Amino acid sequence: MVNGQELSYLLRLVIQRIFAAFVTLGVVSMVVFAAIELLPGDACQAFLGQMAQGQRLANCRAEHQLDKSPIERYGIWAAGLAQGDLGNSIKRSKPLEEVIGPRFRNTVILGLTAAGIGIPMAIALGVIAAWFRERKVDFWISGVAIFFMTIPDFITGTLLISLFSVWLGWLPGIVIMRVDAPITEVFSQIGLPVLTLMLVMIAHIMRMVRSSMIDVLASEFVMMATLKGLPRWRLLLLHALPNALLPAINLIALNIAWLMGGVLVVEVVFNYPGIGRLSVNAIADRDLPLVQAIALLMAAIYVSLNLLADLLTLMLSPKLRTQRVQP
Amino acid sequence: MSLPLLKIDGLSIGYEGADGVAVPIVNQVDLQLEEGSTLGLVGESGCGKSTLLLALMGYYDSGLARLAGKVALLGKDPGALNEADLQLFRGGDVALIPQNAGQALTPTLKIEAQMLEALRLHTPLPAASRQDRILQLFDRVQLPDPANLLGRYPHELSGGQQQRVALAMALAGNPKVLLLDEPTTGLDVTTQQAVLALLSEIALESQTAMVFVSHDIGVIGAVCERVAVMYAGEIVELGACNQILQHPRHPYTQALLSSIPKLGQAWAFKAPTSIQQGQDRRLSGCAYAPRCEYVGPTCLKQKPRLTRDQDREVKCVQLSEIARMVAPAGGHKGESKMVGQEYVLSVNNLSVSYDHTGWWPFASRQERKLTVREVSFDIVRGQTLGLVGESGSGKSSILRTLIGLQKSFEGEAQLLDKFDLTTPVAHRSKACLSKIQMVFQNPDASLNPRQSIFAALARPLRIYFRLSEPEIRAEVERLMAAVQLPMEYSARYPGQLSGGERQRVAIARALASKPDVLLCDEITSALDVSVQASIIQLLKDLKDAQGLTLLFVSHDLPVVMALADDVAILQRGQICESGRVEQIFNAPEHPYTQSLIKAVL
Incomplete structure (x- = not known):
């Protein structure tokens, strides 16, 4: 039995926590992107290795939009993520979701x-x-x-x-x-x-x-x-x-x-x-887009399970749940 | 019915010591209880009174076992019952009201579920009528708005309400005997008085027998007809309550009674020579002999027996001797010397608010709550001001502000006209820090368990004074002597000391910087009455000897009255009355003060 006052308190709390989880994931996505960006060379150089030269490299870069600035690329990646599009695998040449x-x-x-x-x-x-x-x-x-x-x-x-x-x-x-x-x-x-x-x-x-x-x-x-x-x-x-x-x-x-x-x-x-x-x-x-996507997936798993655990603890311990003023 | 309801014969309970010899916690106790009568068990903590009480329900703390003797309650021996019968016996024939109902109610179950459980187990009531019965029981224990309480969790009730729920739960099975384990100890005076009145009423009306355990003999006197005084696991005096309260005969009972500060009486505490000494349960002679001021040669050799002496039973061989020796109690109220009229501490219009700031940046900024409202007072050098109020009245907030731990407050506070006490502690000068010191409520928490006593005392000395090692040692010796602890103790760790000794160390540590003002935050409320008395005596001595100025905060009016020169009564963050102790006590004006004084037993 949960009364109205309790419910609205709980609801507010849950929404706050979910919002915070999304903020955390946003930050994580930036960190992951920045970490990959800091590696020497770019995704195409890493993937092609010794063959990374001339036309082959240029084609690869064009295909994966590496000619754009890092901030632009993060924007494209993040916008994709928000729509459930993780990007493409370099090695397998198909969408990462698949x-x-x-x-x-x-x-x-x-x-x-x-x-x-x-x-x-x-x-x-x-x-x-x-x-x-x-x-x-x-x-x-x-x-x-x-x-x-x-x-x-x-x-x-x-x-x-x-x-x-x-x-x-x-x-x-x-x-x-x-x-x-x-x-x-x-x-x-x-x-x-x-x-x-x-x-x-x-x-x-x-x-x-x-x-x-x-x-x-x-x-x-x-x-x-x-x-x-x-x-x-x-x-x-x-x-x-x-x-x-x-x-x-x-x-x-x-x-x-x-x-x-x-x-x-x-x-x-x-x-x-x-x-x-x-x-x-x-x-x-050296399929960097794939590495990036998996890192983000792991982060999402940890964040959401932690969130779930916190909310469950909240539901089960009356002291945390009912923040009414003592009579 | 002449057969006694409860009969205990030669009961000993104990554990096996390291050397394989049984150590009794309860030693050779004989007791009887008639139907509908009330018996109090009184003694200091560790005397075995709770162990005895729980044994009546067939419950022993881990490691403890019955060593000898018999218990018969309604003709049943709880130790001999099988599990199913024992479950019916507990809660059905005999029920317990615990010391701290807040801890004793399961936190994750609603009040209703816990009450229903008791009814289902111990009454034949059909499920449909159980709820009505709960409401009846709640009405019986005078819980306001019973229907609304059912859906709540224990933590949503006040301390008094929790205790009443525990009482209702105990009454649910219509037990023949109620066992009460310090049921009012955690409550403040007004609530305590209300619960005690209810208990006496129930005892009178329902003809339920009661065994009432408490360290507070005044509480026992309010409810019980007979009282058994326990010391070191033995009953030392047993008889009618009013007789024993007025004319205690056993030396321990006398010491126990004299250690309770009483309102309106000059408080003279006869400090036993070694109150800290452990109770050795394996002495060949009288267990109380090491602490007894009337001790004679026979006391050490021979174990005394509980013998009939006029209107009661007493376990002491020196009785006739004592009757001769007892002189009229010489009451002297320590005259505090007036050393000029210098104001050491002045507080002006102090208000403390409690900021509730969530982590959420966009939520309504702050919900301000004033816990202290425009409080002003001055303390003259060498005087003691007692601040009295119930929990939540803002006493501790005032102290926290003065010591610089409180963040949000308004008003002025001056120390020695030199130091501004509105500065937070991190920004205070060393001189200012050394002049005002604080002793906290709980010495277990305020002393570092991994630091020896010497290290704890040497630290402030090193911070405030430039001293050589021998000088520090001499200074620690002086501090230990000032709080009446032997110097050997300085090598020990807090865990190796008793509660009273730890509080002495905490006081010594506060004195190390030679402060002008000592703030005491409920420093005796975690202690036994006899230990409390010795700490009060110590503070009085320090005050007289060193001209120390004290701000003493407590919820316990008699304790404050025993120590303070002036008293200020706090109610919901405001001082509702203040003045000299005698004046406030003899002619309280404010209705709240009057109710506080009336509530004290």
């Missing part, structure tokens, strides 16, 4: 699947570990989590491949699919990458939930709820968990952002056609 789009879709599928299974599991494990604090259950959960957190993801991935694919033969070891394969085909192949990402990610969130849950369980209101005679599940789920999750929301958002940015190592180990591998290829090909 290059980035399907690969980003693959990364999102992989990331969301890992997050969708991993985050609820991490929260549940954190709550269990906190409840059985410093007992055997906690020891094992925390121990195993730290173990996987400390092993680099490419080792985890390789181990999982040799276990599940080479030894047991249950799951495909590497992904063999076209970039724009249908979703069902993607799902049939991503078992091991999802598992690898989960193992790396769960530990962070689980440990955060555990420690904030321990704090909450020691608080006066949990003691009071216990002494009110509440059953355990009610105590945990209704009184303790919402308060324990608040500090974890931002961490969870950062984890999702990390997944959405394409986890390069995992994509390389499993030969997965996602945004992580694309970014490495773009740099290797």
Whole structure:
């Protein structure tokens, strides 16, 4: 139940925050553009390398409008961005949306699947570990989590491949699919990458939930709820968990952002056609417009997920949401 | 019904010490409570009163366990109940009213959800009639506009309202016994009085038995018929409340009562020889012996037993001796020497506003709120001005302005006719900085935990004076002596000191620069009554010995009256009455002052 006063306060706040996010992205776009501009030479020289001379260079420059001033070019680029036009890839000679789009879709599928299974599991494990604090259950959960957190993801991935694919033969070891394969085909192949990402990610969130849950369980209101005679599940789920999750929301958002940015190592180990591998290829090909677009995409992911996390925290903590004058 | 409602036999609660020997927090306690009667448990913090109270609900803090003894409440032993029965027992047979309702209500759940939960668990009411019952309960605890409260979150209520909601929640299950853990400690005096009146009324009407824990014996006296005084986990005196309040017999009870400043009485505090000493629970003799002024040879050898003495039970072997020795309490009000009529501090038309500036550059610029309105006062050298007011009355804003931490204010403030105190602290001269110093409310927060006491005291000395190392050492020694701490303590860190000792260090640090004016911001409100008394005594001594001028801010009227020469009462940022302490107390003119004085027990 949200009353009118609260709603208008919330609405104003949300609009302010969204506006601020756009301002941030605008600044980021300038920084990215300026950084690329500062590189010696221009995009055509970088791409053509030793062949960058004479007519070939002139043609390339004309094609990509490099003969205009940097400010003019930023204006063209930014205006394109505002209309959803990222520009053209030099190497592939097609619109960047077509290059980035399907690969980003693959990364999102992989990331969301890992997050969708991993985050609820991490929260549940954190709550269990906190409840059985410093007992055997906690020891094992925390121990195993730290173990996987400390092993680099490419080792985890390789181990999982040799276990599940080479030894047991249950799951495909590497992904063999076209970039724009249908979703069902993607799902049939991503078992091991999802598992690898989960193992790396769960530990962070689980440990955060555990420690904030321990704090909450020691608080006066949990003691009071216990002494009110509440059953355990009610105590945990209704009184303790919402308060324990608040500090974890931002961490969870950062984890999702990390997944959405394409986890390069995992994509390389499993030969997965996602945004992580694309970014490495773009740099290797010296395809500067593509590098520029990917950098901006990553920034947009981080900014929007952070914004989402902040708004969610706001929604869930009554103290921040209701800024009424005290009676 | 003659069977007692609650019977405790030889209950000991404790933890296992490092050497494997059990250390009792509560030691061999016997208590009984009849149906509908009220019992107070009083003692200083750490005496085991809350531990005892929670044990009645079968709840022990982590690490603690029952070592020996029996509890029978309505014939049930909470320690022997299985989980399902224990859940019915808690909240159904016995309910707790917590110390700090603001912390004890779940912040993410609305009041209604938390009340419904209690009703669903402990009453057979059908879902449809639960809401009406909540409104009835709210009405019962005199909450205004109950229907409107249901949809609110705990933080949207005032402290008094939160406490009333907690009370309504405790009453929801119709418990036979109410346990109250310092239920009014966090409230200001007027709210405290209203809550206490309500509690006595409920005790009288509903015939609910109450066990009331507090460190404030005055609060206990307002509600309870009987009182048990606890020291170091043991009951040292037990009897009718008015008898014990008027004629305390155990030396500890006497010290406890005399350490409470009372209005209208000259306050004479008999400082126990070593009030800071820890309570050693494993002494072979009387636990109070190390602090007792009547201690005799038998006290150290033999553990006393709680024995019947006329109208009560007392645990002391020296009683007849004490009765002989007690002389009429000699009241002397420290005559403050008048050293000329020099105004040390003059404040003229000071207004402090609180600027609410959002980060949003285009939003309405500033929402100005005046927290202090045109306040003026002067303090003569060697005198103490007490500023009294409830929380939010602007007391602290005035101090923050004088010390240069407040950004937006208007008006004039002069120190020694030389220094302009409207200058922010960063722009003040060293001379000015050294002349006015401040002691903060909470020494835990104002002392650097990673800095030894010596370093904390040496720092201002190095800043303000050019001294050699031996001189600094001598000066630190002088400061430690001035606040009555042994020099060995200077090697310790704040975490190794008690709250009272830390506040002494904070005072010593403020004195290091040899200030003319000391600003004290609620410096005793985080402390126990007996420690508070020793700090007040210390300030009085410093005042007499060094001619120190104090501006002492507190919400606690009796404390201010015990220390101050003049008093100014603040209400919503304005001084509504000021004058000499005796005059204000004997003939308060302003209705607010009258209500404050009436509210003090």
